[in-house]
Structures are given as C-alpha cells and as structure tokens.
Amino acid sequence: MTFVEFLTDPHVWASFLALSAMEIVLGIDNVVFISVMVQRLPPEQQLTARRIGLTLALVFRVVMLAFLTWFIHMTTPIFTVSAYAFSWRDLVLLAGGLFLLVKGTREIHEGIEGAYDGSTSGPLVTSMTAAVIQIAVIDLVFSVDSIITAVGMADHIEVMIAAVVVAIAVMYVASGPVAAFIERHPTTKMLALSFLLLIGAALVADAFHFHIPRGYIYFAMAFSAGVEFVNVLASQKRRKRDTADGPPSPPGEE
Incomplete structure (x- = not known):
C-alpha cells in the first residue's frame, strides 16, 4: 500500500477515529491520577509535573508499540500459583492495582484524619522527583491496557501511534x-481518590483473570461525577x- 492509498483508505481512517476515541476514554483515569498527584506539589511546580507525566505517558505508549512482538508475548504464563497462571502482563497489572489501592487509601486517610497542621506548616508537600516517579509507574501500568486495546483495534502501527498521540494531546488539554x-x-x-480505588481493584481483578467490563467502571465513574457536579x-x-440575602439582622432591628 502506497502512502497516498494509506491516507485515502476509509478503513484506515475508521480505525484511527475509533482507536483515538477509545484511547481518550482509557486516558481518563490517567488524567485523574495525575491531577491528584500534582495537588501535593507547590503551585509553581504543578504545570511542570503534568507536562512530565503526560510526556512519560506518550513515551511509554510509543515505545511499547514499537516492541509489539515482545509485548504480545507478555501474555505467556511464566509461573502458576494454585489455579492461576501469571504472565508478565498479569504481574504489571497486579503491581499497578496494588499501588493504586495503597496510594488511594493513604491519600483518603490523610484527607480525613489530617497529616499536617494547616495553621502552622501548610500542606504536606511531596517532592517533584517523587511525584514524577509515581506518575511514571502508573503511566506504565495504564499503558498496558492502552496498548492491548490498540493492538486489538488497528492493523497498522502508524495508525496506533497517531491515535496515541491524539489521545495524549487531549489528555494534556484536559489535565x-x-x-x-x-x-x-x-x-x-x-x-x-475513590476512582483510583475502583481502578486499582479492577486491575487486581484483571491480574487474576477476572475481567470487569470497563463499561461498568466508566458508567460508575460518570454517574458519580454527575452527582458530584450537581452537588457543586x-x-x-x-x-x-x-451573599445576596446579606448577613442576618441583629435581634430587635427587624
């Protein structure tokens, strides 16, 4: 297929549009995680952290697409525990899911119990390096589902890379x-943070070959976000x- 035929092929464009939409949807959880992580940084570092995090997301996805042959073999079992056969993909999903569960639980605990004295020292701040490392780890985990989806929906690696680039650009604007x-x-x-717990539980379930349809998860997230939006x-x-009513009048002056 020549370059011109490639660009004018309706099947190529159809797969590109479908894959771009799917990659954007799969990137929602990544945007949520990065948005939560950068809140722990000083305001002047938050934009830089978001840029680094999304750049790492793009790099991981493109590199993994470039090694499709190796990546496909990640589903080959490497050891078995009881009735479960684990592959490298399963281990990555398990590690990422546990990381999200632990991270989300700690953040919720600190938000409820309080891990700092706000009147004296201000909010507990993480370092830029720590934030970038955590974003990089979870970017790698989220890349697994993203690349598996890309491999299943498109036949040309050029289409996969283009769709990933579009999705990252949308994530950058939305973050x-x-x-x-x-x-x-x-x-x-x-x-x-509750979304992170939900996603973490889904990743752990995937690692044990119990797949929770992502449509259920995204519906739950959308419904909860809608309720919160109405509350806001x-x-x-x-x-x-x-504000329009003004302060209440003192007794006797009514």
Whole structure:
C-alpha cells in the first residue's frame, strides 16, 4: 500500500477515529491520577509535573508499540500459583492495582484524619522527583491496557501511534482544567481518590483473570461525577443566595 492509498483508505481512517476515541476514554483515569498527584506539589511546580507525566505517558505508549512482538508475548504464563497462571502482563497489572489501592487509601486517610497542621506548616508537600516517579509507574501500568486495546483495534502501527498521540494531546488539554476543578472543589478530590480505588481493584481483578467490563467502571465513574457536579452547582447557588440575602439582622432591628 502506497502512502497516498494509506491516507485515502476509509478503513484506515475508521480505525484511527475509533482507536483515538477509545484511547481518550482509557486516558481518563490517567488524567485523574495525575491531577491528584500534582495537588501535593507547590503551585509553581504543578504545570511542570503534568507536562512530565503526560510526556512519560506518550513515551511509554510509543515505545511499547514499537516492541509489539515482545509485548504480545507478555501474555505467556511464566509461573502458576494454585489455579492461576501469571504472565508478565498479569504481574504489571497486579503491581499497578496494588499501588493504586495503597496510594488511594493513604491519600483518603490523610484527607480525613489530617497529616499536617494547616495553621502552622501548610500542606504536606511531596517532592517533584517523587511525584514524577509515581506518575511514571502508573503511566506504565495504564499503558498496558492502552496498548492491548490498540493492538486489538488497528492493523497498522502508524495508525496506533497517531491515535496515541491524539489521545495524549487531549489528555494534556484536559489535565489543567481537571486539576483546577479539583483544587477549587475539595470534595471532588475524595471522589477522584475513590476512582483510583475502583481502578486499582479492577486491575487486581484483571491480574487474576477476572475481567470487569470497563463499561461498568466508566458508567460508575460518570454517574458519580454527575452527582458530584450537581452537588457543586447546588453549593454555588446556595453561596450566591446567602451573599445576596446579606448577613442576618441583629435581634430587635427587624
């Protein structure tokens, strides 16, 4: 197939559009994780951390696409425990799922119990290096599902790489507003952390060959986000109404 035939082939464009949409959907959880992680950094470092995190996401996906032959063999069992045969892919998913469960649980604990004295020392801040390492680890885990989807939906590696680049570009544009929204509305951070627990549990289940359809997970996330959005709108309207009414009058002056 020549270059011109490749660009004018409707099947190529159909697979590109379908794969791009799927990669964007699969990238939602990555955007949520990065948005939560950068909240622990000083404001002047958050944009840099997001850029590094999404750049690593792009690099991991392109590198893994370039080694498709090796990656496909990651599903070959390497050892068996009881009735479960584990491959390298299973181990990556298991490690990533456990990482998300531990990370989400710790963040929720600190958010509820408090890990710092806000009146004196300010919020507990992680280092840029630690944030980038954690983002890199989870980017690698999220890349596994992304690349498996790409391999299953397209026949040409050029289409796969183009779709991944488009998805990362959309994630880059979306990561800023998502992070800003979470910062303006603290309750949404707890919701985002619960998403991490949900995704972590799904990855662990996948590692044990118990696949939870992603449609169920994305529906649960969308429904919860919709409820939180309505709650945020209601809170904003209450604040506006209270501001318009003004402070209550002192007794005897009514």
